[in-house]
Amino acid sequence: MVAQNVGALIVMDHDKFAGMFTERDYAxxxxxKGKASRDTLVREIMSEHPVVVTPDTTIDQCMALMTEKYIRxxxxxxxxxxxxxxxxxxIVKxxxxxQKCIIEDLEHYITGHHE
Incomplete structure (x- = not known):
C-alpha cells in the first residue's frame, strides 16, 4: 500500500468481491493489538461488509456517506x-x-461573454 500510495485495497475471492482492506484496518x-504483519492474514482483518454504492449514486450521496460513516x-x-x-x-476533485465551471460561467455572465 505504501509503495503504491494507496489507502485501501479491494479484496477478491476469485471473481467475487470479498471486502476491503484499509490502512485503518491495519492500524x-x-x-x-500487537499482532505481527507477517503472521496475520488479510481475511482476518479486512472489512467484510463495507458500505457500498451503485453507479447511480450521486456525488453528494457519496460525500454524505463518507462523512457520516467516517470512511474514505x-x-x-x-x-x-x-x-x-x-x-x-x-470526490474532492x-x-x-x-466549482471551477460555476466560477467560469459566472465570470462569463458578469463580463457579458454569453455563449
Missing part, C-alpha cells in the same frame, strides 16, 4: 459485480472541477 487490528473509500457495485472504487480524493 486498528494489527498494530494496536466506497466500492461501486452493479448488482453483485464490483465495477469500481470511489475515494474521497475522487469532482467538487473542485464543478
Amino acid at each position: 486498528r487490528k494489527v498494530i494496536l 473509500h466506497l466500492p461501486v457495485m452493479d448488482k453483485q459485480q464490483l465495477v469500481g472504487l470511489v475515494s474521497i480524493g475522487d 469532482c467538487m473542485i472541477d464543478e
